[in-house]
Amino acid sequence: MNKILAIENKRYIYLFPLFVILFLLSGIGNLFVGAIDISVPDFFKIITGTISDQAPESYILLKIRIPRIIASLIGGGFLAVSGLLMQVCFRNPIVGPYILGISSGATLTVGIVMLSSFSLGFAGISPYMTVFASFAGALGVMIIIVTVASRMKSVISLLLIGIMMGYIAGAITNILIAFANKEKIKGFILWGNGSFSGFSWNEIQILLIIGFIILFIIYLLSKPLNAFLLGEDYAQSMGVNIRFFRLLVITLACAMASLVTAFAGPIGFVGMAVPHMSRILFKTQDNRILIPACIVLGGIIGSICDLIARTAFAPAELPLSSITAIFGAPIIISLLIRRRYKL
């Protein structure tokens, strides 16, 4: 086991600090760029309250920009960890956090709220209802998957059931769209593009508290996850209760992805690609290294993509999922070619 999982070299010793610095720099760099450029002295004046919190630059920095930066750093990291868990659990390199229909489930319930709320008697949709609906949808799909997972032995069957769940949710969403008022579809499509825009401090708190509790549990599982990598038989021989363990991993991965999707909408690519980037860069399969690596790299990718989305054609905002794919796919391809990484 040690041979396979061995950290071939101790590159993580210098890579980690380097990526942590990059993580912080990408966040800090984001602070000063936007509709108004905030200088370093002004930044400190705003933080210390020397500039009134009623001033536009204070509102922009404290209420719009900083929550967005934190959301992109944490959200990117959480999606990457969720993807890593899925890839380990299904021993499949092309799965990501949304493969089990989590995104489709969230999209369906948000669609129900956004596209039919008026006819159900709601004059306007509270933004919290969208968040709640998204989380409920993702959770609903997750519960179905977990229930099925507890009865199924084959991971491939489980994967297929997850994909089918996604198709069903997607199909119902399309029917909803067909019957919806055209004016309402616009808001729904915007939500579906995914974005870290408009995060509030309350949402950041929820993201941080729940996310880090889940993350802590995931990190505790990194050793059995390593055993799982070598096959279910091996893991079983190491004392891992396979059925329970698989259930737990899926639950945690789904919860992590649901949490981000609830607030930011579906954001593709990060969850699928960042675990590969981490493996290639850190040259290891060891989940004790990969979990923190995914958080840091996912955060970097998330915040850089968000920066591009809001500044590349400023003041126009680009769809985040498009940026994550356009920006991330070439990185993966080049890493694969240069490092001869085997999936």
Add this chain to the structure above:
Amino acid sequence: MKRGTCIVFVFLFILSVTSCKKNSFESMGTFTVNRHEGYTEVGDGIGRRFILVPREKEIPANIGNAIVIRTPVNRVIAYSTCDISFLIGFGILEEVLVGVTVDKSRWSNEFIKESLDSGKIVFIGDSSMINYELMKKVQPDVVFTWDSGIIPVLDELKIPTLITNPELAMGLEAQIKYVKFIAPFFHKAKEAELFCDKFMKTAEEIKAKADTAKERPRVIWGDVYNKRVLVEPRNAWVSELVRLSGGIYELDDVEGASCLEITLERFFLAGKKADIMFTYRSPRTGINTKRQLSIENPVMGQIRPMTEGDIYFPKDIYYESYHKLDDIMMEIASILQPEIFGEPEYKYFLKLK
């Protein structure tokens, strides 16, 4: 001297005759109209060529791959309420409109409502779920749509289909002239000219009067959604109209082909300076009050039109009144400069309370 004058006159006469025989080409945004002897060539919103030939005339040779439509068109299916409003303006709605994609509950026009009940006009399904069998049964001469996705199916059904999305006619002048694109299908070129002249005259009148304005209100125009905002770019006709009416369009750095998403930061900055906001969010889309808008997007609660200024939204009739563009322009001007243009009548817009 007399001889010289004669030569000049003869020269001018020949010039005018030859120029009359020349093709009369006009463009309005991406739409084009090119009048030839005996037929008219039009280009729709995505540049497809159509040859409009009067029923009694022969189809000209060498028209290439252009699609021939016999005019005047007698049976039309139209997606856009804007296109339909021009049929009202031409006074031919009752005769030519045979199908729509907007159901009865969303129409203000009484004739259309009654005709949908009686079956004179057929609801052929929502734009995302068109009943093609019904469409074929209705036997339209032409379909005006903004959805290019249906073209392959309708080509198969041999129904000429034009992309007529008026949003593609960016800019005030293109929007004013858009009626000239619709007109040749119904032999209403003269009426369209009259519309254009009227619209243009109103625009000039607004500009002349607004130039005397002492104060220039700052305006933003857009859609507000949960965590996101879409705004009209500086090159949209409404933004041009704001400037023409003596207002300052606060989002003059935004350029695009239609209403587009901008960052919350930029919207907040513009909103902080704005006096007036126009939004497409209305009771029709579940927004009845300013408070509901600020619940939908907390940044809205911080902008001036919300706290000190005014927010206006278009009434349903606005979407069916493009043939009264002069009236609409005047109402917008009245909202921006009531001292110059008088208090608005609120025929097309309402204030959000």
